[in-house]
Amino acid sequence: MTEEEIYAIIPVLFTSFTETFRRHHIGGYIIRREKMQKFEIIKAEEQDLPGILEIYAYARGFMKKTGNAFQWKDSYPPEELVAEDIRAGQLYVIKEKAVIHGVFTFFIGEDPTYARIEQGRWLSDEVYGTIHRVAGDGTVHGILGAAVTFAEQQIRHLRIDTHKDNKVMQHLIKKNGFRECGIIYTGDGSPRIAYEKL
Structure with a gap:
């Protein structure tokens, strides 16, 4: 051979x-x-909504258990936002053997929350892709890695952010090759640690 x-x-x-x-x-x-878990990543559809909401509910519980009780409080993301992401064609599901195990949003273009950055600066001002609202059901590993790999097939320049208390995600983001760039603010004024990958 x-x-x-x-x-x-x-x-x-x-x-x-x-x-x-x-x-x-x-x-x-x-x-x-190594033993491989094969993932299929496709755009979410309306019929996926109940399962996606369950994954986000699990993620909120996991965050609380790991010392991050404030990032996704008050049932964030709300059903209306998730449905809007689906309609916009920017919500993706990560499947293994037809079962949804993870979810994330991804789009290419300017993200308003990244227009201002403090305590640092972006590595590049070129067009970028943004990954938001990454969550898994806790039964498989590599959800963020799969999302990043998928996004990099669309555009190499990526941005992502997370809460200061989300130590798990901070570790995974850096593990996937992102560099910490500074502090950005969400729509409600909450600070987030911003990362970029070129």
């Missing part, structure tokens, strides 16, 4: 890696690989 044939049989869908490397010997080649 040639090297090209070996690589052809390795799944190339979005993957997250959840186990220690295992070695497989195929036709004289030793391939190091």
Whole structure:
């Protein structure tokens, strides 16, 4: 078996890696690989709304348990906003075997909340894509990584933000190659740590 044939049989869908490397010997080649979770990412549809709201509810509970009780308080994001994201075609679901495990919004173009940044500066003023409202159901790993990989296929320049108390997301954002740039403010005036990836 040639090297090209070996690589052809390795799944190339979005993957997250959840186990220690295992070695497989195929036709004289030793391939190091991990157990792969294959994700499908598509635009959300109206019938997905109940499941998406359940995922956001789980995410709010997880945030509270991990010391972040204020980022998504008062049932954020509200159903009306989620429905609006669906209609706008900027809400995406992350599926594995037809089951929705994650959700995020993504769009390319100027985000009003990023117009002003304090205690730092953006790395670039070129056109960028924004990732917002990332959440998973807690049963699979790699939701943010899958969202970032998907977004990078559309545009390499990305921005994202999170709350100062969301230590879990801060870690994951940096793990996915973003650099901390400063502080931005949401529509209600709440501060967020802003990140950028070129």
